[in-house]
Each structure stands twice: as structure tokens, then as C-alpha cells.
Amino acid sequence: MNKYLMIGIIVLVIVAVGAYLYMNNQTPSAGITDEATNDAMVKKESNETAVEEKSENEAMEKTEDTAITDESTKEFTLNASSFKYDVTEIRVKKGDTVKIILNNTGGIHDWVIDEFDARTKQINDGETDTVTFVASETGEFEYYCSIGNHRAMGMVGTLIVEE
Numbered sequence: 001m002n003k004y005l006m007i008g009i010i011v012l013v014i015v016a017v018g019a020y021l022y023m024n025n026q027t028p029s030a031g032i033t034d035e036a037t038n039d040a041m042v043k044k045e046s047n048e049t050a051v052e053e054k055s056e057n058e059a060m061e062k063t064e065d066t067a068i069t070d071e072s073t074k075e076f077t078l079n080a081s082s083f084k085y086d087v088t089e090i091r092v093k094k095g096d097t098v099k100i101i102l103n104n105t106g107g108i109h110d111w112v113i114d115e116f117d118a119r120t121k122q123i124n125d126g127e128t129d130t131v132t133f134v135a136s137e138t139g140e141f142e143y144y145c146s147i148g149n150h151r152a153m154g155m156v157g158t159l160i161v162e163e
């Protein structure tokens, strides 16, 4: 009886090993691996395409910026917080194109100059907006934040346009 049991176990093991080897050699499983590799390659390709498109867009944006920013454009970066700008005096020449880059580091603010009809959007904490205008007149002009009572609280500065 014991001997038959032993033979039975040996046969089972042989069948199991045979089945295992057979399944491992099946082409379908190899096909699945290939497919997965293909998928990965396709994904990689589409990512690369996306990256290329993105850098093309960036290049185009840069070209546009360069087109606007000729030598008569004066660029100023201001940080707005409650309740002040870190730059309180801006000095340009008459006829200059002035580009204001407003970064908001706290609260809700904007940047307005009435005489040149220029204003940024009202922006939130962490946002940035820009406004570009031509300083067509000489003089001293107050710029300010138009939110609530910020102007009264001293959120102002002076644009000086010289001859």
C-alpha cells in the first residue's frame, strides 16, 4: 500500500512539473509580455511627444515675450503684501513701455495707475499678474492697490516719468 502511495506521489509530482513547464512555454504568456513592452514603449513615445510639444510651446512663448520686450521696455517686479509694495518708487523715461510684474505674497491685491489707465487683475496670495503700458507723459504719478482701504493704509508708490 505504501509503495503505491509513493508511486502515486511521484506521478503527481511529474504531472505537476510537466504542467508547470508546459504553461511557462506557452506562447500566450510570451505574447502578453511583448504587449506590455509595446504598451510601455507607446507610453514612453507619447510622453516624449508631449514633452517636445511643451518645449515647443515654451519656445513660442519666449519668442513672443522677446518680441514685446524690446529695448524701450522697462520691466519691474513688485511684491505685494498687506499693505505695501516692496518697490515704492519706479523711475522711467517718457515714451518707455513699462511692464509691471506683480507678485502677491499675502492677501488680495492689485496694482493700479489711473493716469495711464493701467491695472493688473486683483490677485490672490501666491498669484502673479502683469500689466504693460506706455509712460507717455512726464511727471510723478501715484500707483496704488484698489482693494478695500489698502490705498489709505499706505499701499502706494510713485512712478516717476522723466523727460
Ligand SMILES: [Cu+2]
Pocket: 083, 108, 109, 110, 145, 146, 147, 150, 155
Ligand atoms: Cu492691497
